[in-house]
Amino acid sequence: MTDFQDPKDHLFALVQTALSQVAPDLTDVSFVVERPKQAAHGDYACNVAMQLTRVLRRNPRELAQAVVAALPESSLVVKTEIAGAGFINFFLTPAARYQVVRQVQQMGERFGRCEYGARKKVQVEFVSANPTGPLHVGHGRGAAYGASLAAVLDFAGYKVQKEYYVNDAGRQMDILAVSTWLRYLSLFGIDVPFPKNGYQGDYVREMAKQVKDAHGDRYVHQPWTVLEGVPAADEDAEGHLDGLIANAKKLLGDDWHYIHNFALNEQLGDGRNDLAEFGVHFDNWYSERSLFDSGLVERAIDQLEVNGHLYMQDGAKWFRSTRFGDEKDRVVQRENGLYTYFASDIAYHQNKFERGFHKVINVWGADHHGYIPRVKGALTALNFDPEKLDIALVQFANLIRDGKQVSMSTRSGEFVTLRELRGEVGNDAARFFYVLRKSEQHLDFDLDLAKSQSNDNPVYYIQYAHARICRVLEEWTGVASDFAEARLELLGNEHEAAILRRLCDFSVTIENAAREYAPHVVAFYLKDLAADFHSYYNAERFLVDDVELSLARLALIDAVRQTMVNGLRLLGVSAPDKM
RNA sequence: CUGCCCGUAGCUCAACCGGAUAGAGCAACGGCCUUCUAAGCCGUAGGUUACAGGUUCGAUUCCUGUCGGGCAGGCCA
Numbered sequence: 001m002t003d004f005q006d007p008k009d010h011l012f013a014l015v016q017t018a019l020s021q022v023a024p025d026l027t028d029v030s031f032v033v034e035r036p037k038q039a040a041h042g043d044y045a046c047n048v049a050m051q052l053t054r055v056l057r058r059n060p061r062e063l064a065q066a067v068v069a070a071l072p073e074s075s076l077v078v079k080t081e082i083a084g085a086g087f088i089n090f091f092l093t094p095a096a097r098y099q100v101v102r103q104v105q106q107m108g109e110r111f112g113r114c115e116y117g118a119r120k121k122v123q124v125e126f127v128s129a130n131p132t133g134p135l136h137v138g139h140g141r142g143a144a145y146g147a148s149l150a151a152v153l154d155f156a157g158y159k160v161q162k163e164y165y166v167n168d169a170g171r172q173m174d175i176l177a178v179s180t181w182l183r184y185l186s187l188f189g190i191d192v193p194f195p196k197n198g199y200q201g202d203y204v205r206e207m208a209k210q211v212k213d214a215h216g217d218r219y220v221h222q223p224w225t226v227l228e229g230v231p232a233a234d235e236d237a238e239g240h241l242d243g244l245i246a247n248a249k250k251l252l253g254d255d256w257h258y259i260h261n262f263a264l265n266e267q268l269g270d271g272r273n274d275l276a277e278f279g280v281h282f283d284n285w286y287s288e289r290s291l292f293d294s295g296l297v298e299r300a301i302d303q304l305e306v307n308g309h310l311y312m313q314d315g316a317k318w319f320r321s322t323r324f325g326d327e328k329d330r331v332v333q334r335e336n337g338l339y340t341y342f343a344s345d346i347a348y349h350q351n352k353f354e355r356g357f358h359k360v361i362n363v364w365g366a367d368h369h370g371y372i373p374r375v376k377g378a379l380t381a382l383n384f385d386p387e388k389l390d391i392a393l394v395q396f397a398n399l400i401r402d403g404k405q406v407s408m409s410t411r412s413g414e415f416v417t418l419r420e421l422r423g424e425v426g427n428d429a430a431r432f433f434y435v436l437r438k439s440e441q442h443l444d445f446d447l448d449l450a451k452s453q454s455n456d457n458p459v460y461y462i463q464y465a466h467a468r469i470c471r472v473l474e475e476w477t478g479v480a481s482d483f484a485e486a487r488l489e490l491l492g493n494e495h496e497a498a499i500l501r502r503l504c505d506f507s508v509t510i511e512n513a514a515r516e517y518a519p520h521v522v523a524f525y526l527k528d529l530a531a532d533f534h535s536y537y538n539a540e541r542f543l544v545d546d547v548e549l550s551l552a553r554l555a556l557i558d559a560v561r562q563t564m565v566n567g568l569r570l571l572g573v574s575a576p577d578k579m
Numbered sequence: 580c581u582g583c584c585c586g587u588a589g590c591u592c593a594a595c596c597g598g599a600u601a602g603a604g605c606a607a608c609g610g611c612c613u614u615c616u617a618a619g620c621c622g623u624a625g626g627u628u629a630c631a632g633g634u635u636c637g638a639u640u641c642c643u644g645u646c647g648g649g650c651a652g653g654c655c656a
Contacts, residue, residue, distance in 0.1 A: 034595065037602090047598060053636060060636065084599045085636060130656070170656050238655085316654050327582070327652075334654040341656050369583050370651045393584075395649080437592065440584060442649070444591080457618090458604075464618050472615045505595085512595050524593060527603075538611085538620040579618070 004103045006507060007076055007096050008033050008044060014077075015046050015088075018070035022063070026055060033090075035505065039494075042081070042089035043097070043501070049086035060086030097497065098488040100504045104559035105483055112506045112566050116514055117158030123352060124150040126363035127275065128165040131267040132176040133201050135274050137445060138365070140418040141397045144434035144572070146363045147280040148519035149392070151570040156514035161357075164282045165348065168264055169289040170341060174245045175199060176267070177260040181248055183208035184219060184259075185226070192223050195244065197237050207266055211259065219259065221251045274419050278427060279572040291347045297339055300347035300382070301332055309381040319346075324377030346378040353384045361517070366393045366440070392517050397434070397443040416447070431572040432459035435519045458527055462564065463576055465530035465537075469561040470577040472542050476554055486555035487548050495536035499556060502529050506563055519571065526567045533560050 012033045019029060031048035049064035056063065064082040071080065076096035081089045104111045126146025129139045146162070154160045167173070179198040183205050186192070194200075211219065230243030249256045268285075275281070291297050301317070304310050309320050315335035319342075322329050332343040352360050364371070369391075376386035399416055422430050424447070436458065437443055491500065502525075509525045512518070542553045565575045 030596095032595090032598090034598085036599070037594090038599075041599070045599085047637095050598080050636060087599070167656065172656055314654080318654095331654045336654080338654085340654065365650095366584065367650060372583085395584075441592080442585075446591095460618050461604090464616080468616060468619085475615055508595065515596070520593090521595080524603090527593095531603080534619055535621090537615080538617090541615065543615055579616080 004099060004106075007092055007504065008508065010074065010076060011044050011046065011090055014071050014074055015048050015067065017072050018067045019048060019052075021070040022066045023052060023056065026052075029055065035501070036087075036089065039497070039501075041083060041087070043092040044090045046088045046090070047086075049082075049088060053086070064088050094489050094492070097500050097504075098491055100500060101486075101488055101555055101559045104503065104562050105555070108562060109566055109569075111562060112510050113155050114157055114507050114511055116156040116511045117153060119157060119159055120358035121159045121161070121356065122153055122359040122361060123161045123163055123355070123357045124153065124361045124363065125163045125165055125352075126150075127271075127280075128167070129271065130167045130170075130172045131264055131271060132172050133199060133203060133267060135271050135418040137399055137416050137418055137421050138396050140278070140421060140430065141434045141443060142363050142365065142394050143275055143278060143280045143418070144431050145392070145394050145439050145519065148431075148435050148522070148571050149361070149363070149517055151572070152510065152513045152519050152522060155566075155570055156510050158358075158514070161284060162282045163284045163286055166268065166285055166287045166289075167341075168268075168287055169292060169344065171242075171245075173260065173264060175241060176204070176263050177256070178241070178245045178248050179204050180207045180211065180263045181219065181252070181259055182226075182244070184211050185221070185223075187212050188217060188220050190220065190223055190226075192226050192244075193233065195233055195237070195241050197241055203267075203270075207263055210266075211262065219252060219255055225251060274417075278418065278422060279431065286348070288344050288348070291344050291351070292339075296351055297344050297347040300350045301339070301343055303350075304332070304346070304378070304381055307381055307383070319374070319378065319381070321374045321377040324373065324380050326373040326377050330374050342374065345375060346382075349375055349379055349389070350382055350384070353379065353382075353388065357388070359388055359390060361390045361392055363392045363394060366395045369393055390517070392439060394439045395442045397445045399445050399447060421445075421447075428463070428573045429457055429459050432523060433457075435571055436523050438518060438520055458523075459573060460579070461534075462526045462530040462568065463574075464579055465533045466561060466564045466568075466575045467577060467579040468537060469533070469557050469564075473554065473558060473561070474577075475543060476550075478551070478554070480558070482551060483555040483558060486551045488552055488555065490549050490552040491556055493540070495532070495539050496553075496556060499529075499532045499536060499560060502532050503559055503563055506567070522567055522570055526564060526571075529560065529563060529567075533557065 015031065015033065019026070023029070029048065029051050031046060031051045033044050033046045036042060036045040048067055049060040052058070052063045053060040061082055064086045068080050068082065068088060076092055078091045078093050080091070083089050107113070124146055127135070127139055127143050129135055135143070150160045150162045175197075176199050179194075182192055182194055182198065186194075187208055226244065226247055228247060230247065231239040233240040252259065301310070304319060309323070310332070311318055311320060316331045317333035318329045319332050320329050330342055331340050332346070333339050349360075372391050376389060379386045379389060425433070433445065434443070491497075506525065509521055513521045536557075540553065542550060542557060544550045544553075568575045
């Protein structure tokens, strides 16, 4: 069985060998072998001569001559030429060009996998939305990006763990619980004015109704007790809310935990289902509360204390993050003795690092960027290498309806949920739209455009190519095993050459996507591959009288089909047989 | 005020850790279905890569500055 080697890697090795002869003393010359933009410049080009020029101060074309002269013989290379400023252009044999089809045939759904990640453990933490209401379209982008990124990293040879950090310990959860309780009270005609900064959504009323159905009037208390000692809402809105929470805890006792946990589990379960339907799955759900229960928060803060990075001021305990480049120091324990969110986050990241990942990747909304220095600072203070933490910032998705931006706030209840979006445009379009641009680019999600099932939607373009291939193969009377006999040397026209090149670039694309944390390059690759195919489809017929030629072409488009399946799977998009 | 991200065709975006003549889609114009799916293809037109410097053999890419847009800067999460 032939062992396939990527021509690019092969050429790289050839050049390295030649380089060791031309400049034996130079060990760290960086150069690349890559696809030239123009086919006339060969199958691959190498810039090694220009790189050498920098060090040796010699004419690049002369250096290129020397490198070419020192190149070992290769059965894959037909000829080399020196062009432009000193590029070495390689022209491959037909066999070298079409071997990729054999590779696809043998690898099947594993085609495109590479060893770039060397089985190193990485963690991707994403979404991690507060379980205080339905996921909205902003979360959707993080979900689609994180899931695709994780899939790409896995395909590139990493061992990937996908994690969701559950913020189940904070004030936001208390607000949700008290909101649910107030709606519950109103079901009994007990009218406590609902605070503006409570959770307004209908799902809160839903939960209230469920509590009533299950437990009747068990949690009913009179309005004056609910409001006792609570600051007026119009004077101190936050204090008002905190007062309501305090009274709820006092009046309900242990029952408070029931309502709190009920609301938490309802929302968490809802989010989990929503994400699962979206094709987004997690390996681990990590509870913030467990950090407190197990003493990890205390331990992390103690460790910082021992390492001499904390001090007291105004009754609060501060972390001296300015020592690590943060713009100001941060409170980890408040005057009232409660730990801040930052404190549990320190413990969480300490725990992540202790789990032994080569890389820890956090997918965050871009509005959290100011948070990076303090987290990295805390890791440094705990004697970890902050370089192991990568933050992938994802810009928010603006929602556009009727040409106007829709405001999105969970509390206002006016958001469009991820579930609604999926229902309107479908999972495939949603997943694809979300990753179609670089994560750090703003995304205007035009609902009207996405909803209109027009041909503007690029996902159809790719799926259509796949469906067309399936249709052709359906018409064909042979079986897949026949492809092994295909005479691929018959593939010679420019469309076929373009597709062979494209197929060969798939693994490089995966590598780039993994290195840059950029699943969008896979999306663009698939668009290009689909374009190559559609063009071919219109120029040639596959089911022709010449049986040999027909078989070769079918083998080629079957390889395209497989590559599309593999690529679409990374993006969480289906590959339908017919449309 | 300070920090981070962004600025590429009329619009929405690409451009492989710096490479040769910066590419697609939409919109505009002109063609292609008696054939394996026209949700497709072919062609025309569209650019001082915001601006000014710098580094380099070579800059959309790296650095500095200016302008413009977005987002952050809590003992909230």
